[in-house]
Amino acid sequence: xxxxxxxxxxxxxxxxxxxxxxxxxxxxxxxxxxxxxxxxxxxxxxxxxxxxxxxxxxxxxxxxxxxxxxxxxxxxxxxxxxxxxxxx
Amino acid sequence: xxxxxxxxxxxxxxxxxxxxxxxxxxxxxxxxxxxxxxxxxxxxxxxxxxxxxxxxxxxxxxxxxxxxxxxxxxxxxxxxxxxxxxxxxxxxxxxxxxxxxxxxxxxxxxxxxxxxxxxxxxxxxxxxxxxxxxxxxxxxxxxxxxxxxxxxxxxxxxxxxxxxxxxxxxxxxxxxxxxxxxxxxxxxxxxxxxxxxxxxxxxxxxxxxxxxxxxxxxxxxxxxxxxxxxxxxxxxxxxxxxxxxxxxxxxxxxxxxxxxxxxxxxxx
Numbered sequence: 001x002x003x004x005x006x007x008x009x010x011x012x013x014x015x016x017x018x019x020x021x022x023x024x025x026x027x028x029x030x031x032x033x034x035x036x037x038x039x040x041x042x043x044x045x046x047x048x049x050x051x052x053x054x055x056x057x058x059x060x061x062x063x064x065x066x067x068x069x070x071x072x073x074x075x076x077x078x079x080x081x082x083x084x085x086x087x088x
Numbered sequence: 089x090x091x092x093x094x095x096x097x098x099x100x101x102x103x104x105x106x107x108x109x110x111x112x113x114x115x116x117x118x119x120x121x122x123x124x125x126x127x128x129x130x131x132x133x134x135x136x137x138x139x140x141x142x143x144x145x146x147x148x149x150x151x152x153x154x155x156x157x158x159x160x161x162x163x164x165x166x167x168x169x170x171x172x173x174x175x176x177x178x179x180x181x182x183x184x185x186x187x188x189x190x191x192x193x194x195x196x197x198x199x200x201x202x203x204x205x206x207x208x209x210x211x212x213x214x215x216x217x218x219x220x221x222x223x224x225x226x227x228x229x230x231x232x233x234x235x236x237x238x239x240x241x242x243x244x245x246x247x248x249x250x251x252x253x254x255x256x257x258x259x260x261x262x263x264x265x266x267x268x269x270x271x272x273x274x275x276x277x278x279x280x281x282x283x284x285x286x287x288x289x290x291x292x293x294x295x296x297x298x299x300x301x302x303x304x305x306x307x308x309x310x311x312x313x314x315x316x317x318x319x320x321x322x323x324x325x326x327x328x329x330x331x332x333x334x335x336x337x338x339x340x341x342x343x344x345x346x347x348x349x350x351x352x353x354x355x356x
Binding site for chain 2: 039043049054060063071076078079080081082085086
């Protein structure tokens with residue numbers, strides 16, 4: 001017959017669990033920030049996106065300063081579409 | 089949406105289409121704009137003025153409403169600045185810009201309609217925008233978690249009454265799918281050939297498309313199950329997914345059969 005853990009064991013496991021969670025929470029930002037992306041792959045993804053029909057057919061631009069300049073010149077608002085070319 | 093010719097021809101003429109792309113390319117300018125505008129994820133859309141201030145961060149996904157938001161955005165920014173400065177603003181232009189930018193509920197829009205002093209094409213356009221807003225709000229409340237069977241029935245009656253009054257959604261309006269489903273139900277209850285005919289082809293096409301899409305997924309997961317015989321856990325996951333997809337296909341096929349039976353009944 002399977003034995004249930006004692007109260008002392010439960011207390012130890014709980015303390016250890018809390019300690020692990022605290023450590024993970026403290027380290028998470030640093031761990032995320034340290035994540036590196038293969039720059040060649042990132043550049044290739046970005047270049048590929050700019051060949052897609054939705055991008056070329058619509059005449060989208062990716063230079064924000066240019067978008068603001070064209071908006072001032074033409075009086076048209078900026079339709080900003082936020083997207084990404086990397087997998088998180 | 090962005091690949092459609094309708095969007096592309098409209099977009100080029102009416103806005104500066106700017107793709108704010110997060111690429112993770114080190115040192116690339118403007119790679120973090122998502123955070124600048126405090127969006128939480130991708131994809132997101134916003135309408136900005138030429139100083140990059142957000143006029144709205146709530147951009148609908150259907151072309152009709154998107155066009156209204158863009159058309160209203162510049163006007164709204166100008167008129168709200170004038171109103172804040174105590175200047176007199178044209179009530180019709182102010183109403184249309186608020187309606188276009190989604191600043192009014194359907195109730196508020198109905199209450200303010202008469203005082204807006206709209207006429208001609210502007211009035212017709214505003215009536216259509218108001219109808220889309222009403223149906224959108226109705227669809228959200230009828231599909232909400234707390235919606236009862238009675239709420240859904242009342243919504244169906246409201247859609248049917250609007251149809252009988254001659255009101256029609258513009259093509260591609262975001263609530264079109266829901267309105268079509270309501271009209272099919274209403275057509276069945278009221279033996280109404282006209283209401284049925286209005287929505288039948290779109291509903292049929294939607295269900296057929298769903299079945300075709302599910303068949304593609306079915307083949308993929310059946311192959312995965314077959315290829316995963318050595319990995320018990322993976323095989324079981326694939327088989328569970330196959331089961332779910334088969335249920336979706338069966339359910340949708342059943343819906344189509346009932347739709348065709350209703351079509352035959354109403355034709356006779």
